[in-house]
Amino acid sequence: MSSSTEERRLTARGRATRDRIVAAAATLMYERGVAGTSTEDILKAARVTSPSQLYHYFGDKRALVQAVVRHQTERVLRFQRPLLSRLDSFEALQAWRDAVVQAQHARDCRGGCPMGSLAAELSDHDPEARAQLVAGYAQWEGAIRDGLRAMQQRGELDADADTGRLALALLTALQGGLVMTQIRRDTTALEAALDTMIDQIRSHATL
Amino acid sequence: MSSSTEERRLTARGRATRDRIVAAAATLMYERGVAGTSTEDILKAARVTSPSQLYHYFGDKRALVQAVVRHQTERVLRFQRPLLSRLDSFEALQAWRDAVVQAQHARDCRGGCPMGSLAAELSDHDPEARAQLVAGYAQWEGAIRDGLRAMQQRGELDADADTGRLALALLTALQGGLVMTQIRRDTTALEAALDTMIDQIRSHATL
Known part of the structure; x- marks a missing residue:
């Protein structure tokens, strides 16, 4: 039985409990890592008293981890969406940055x-x-690429700019910037990487 | 007592045991993460029979983790050194990439x-x-910057190129590229990010 079938079969109350477990696990795993998070801690944070609940909803920790990955991916893309959905001008790129x-x-x-x-650990x-x-x-990459392609189709970027490669490079710079921000506890490296990538995109501007 | 004082006081045999524990811990933590690595696994991998040895050399797991961080940092910089020490031409940047x-x-x-x-987890x-x-x-950043500054001093890069910022951006792109390589299990994103950064450095070339 796929996990989506499983999800549809839950009652509203069961669904709420399941969501509470996923949210609690996501928060703890973000703070402590997957391996550093025990099922006991998750149950406690989700205010679930019976360990059997975890197995009822997820079968095992691995299935719960997958639910957490889905939860975090959706959360990141939801946060990014308003900006990404119209990342088709230098003003929008700057606002996103x-x-x-x-x-x-x-x-x-x-x-x-x-x-x-999660990716580094799993x-x-x-x-x-x-x-x-x-x-x-x-x-994520596709949304950035769509914006750059829209600029290219409107003639704002050179026809020979490789928008797919630039989008992937920009997303990769962002990932590196987030790692460096965590290490350095400042955003200098993130800003340097994003700005340099945006400069490079700007070098393809036709205006 | 600082850990370096501790290290100096060890006999050659004690030093060898200590190094074996650090190397084993580094390998396991690289594969499984810090939280996913137990002291039992480390002892077993380092062929150390008595748990008290770990406490003799490191006091606690936290001190061992710091020794692992030092070990991995030295290892990465040693691998990078031959290339980084003369990263002062576009040919050298390309060879490093x-x-x-x-x-x-x-x-x-x-x-x-x-x-x-280690950084993401710790x-x-x-x-x-x-x-x-x-x-x-x-x-690492300093070595990249020194190479770019040498190019600038020889007049191969514009006087107004911000070599400090470019070096930090390049290192950050590399970090992102390594994360993306692990996720995607291919080097396309790493190559796109490094090549785009090097293109941007090249845009400051005077020749």
Whole structure:
């Protein structure tokens, strides 16, 4: 039975409990890592008294981890969506860059990327989690690329600019910037990387 | 007593045992993360029979983790040194880029950056580990910057190129590329990010 079938069969109350467990697990795993988070801690944070509930909803920790990956991917893309959906001008790129930097300051430069942190810990060991993360990053990359292509179609970027490659490079610079922000606890590296990538995109501007 | 004083006081045999424990811990923590590595696993991998040895050499797991951070930082910088020490031409930048990409293929695109993986897991919780990582990244950044400055001093880069910012951006792109390589299990994103950064440096070339 796929997890989405499982989800549809839950009652509203069961659904709420399941969501509470996923949200609690996501928060703890973001703060402490997947391996550093015990099922006891998750149950406590989700105010679930019976350990059997966890197994009822998820079967095992691995299935819960996958639900957390889905939860964090959706959360990141939801946060990014308003900006990404119209990332088709230099003003929009600048506003997106500013919002990303601002979001790091808002959390004291801690935590890194909610998707990237999971990815670093899980990619080598959990093929399902990795597949979900690959799909999440592909959406993110696609949204950036769509914006650059729109600029190109309007003639604002050179016809020979490789928008796919620039979009992937920009997303990659962002990921590195989030890691460096967490290490340095300042956004200088994030800003340097994003600004340099945007300069490079700007070098293809026709205006 | 500082850990370096501790190290000096060890006999050659004690030193060898200590190094074996650090190397075993570093390998396991790289594969499984810090939280996912038990002291039992470390003792077993280092062929150390008595748990008291770990406490004799390191006091606690936190001190061992710091030794691992130092070990991995030195290892990464030692690998990078031959290339970084003369990263002062576009040919050298290209050779460094190729070596980094090649190193990922050699390990099947797994594992990510040995420093970055530790950083993602430890930065928020272990101030000493974070301080060591900050110092390690500063060395790395400094070596890249020195190369770009040498190019600038020879008049190969514009006098107004911000070599400090470009060096930091390039290192940040590399970090992002290593995360993306681990997730995607290919080097396309790493190559796109490094090439785009090098293109941007090239845009400051005077020749």
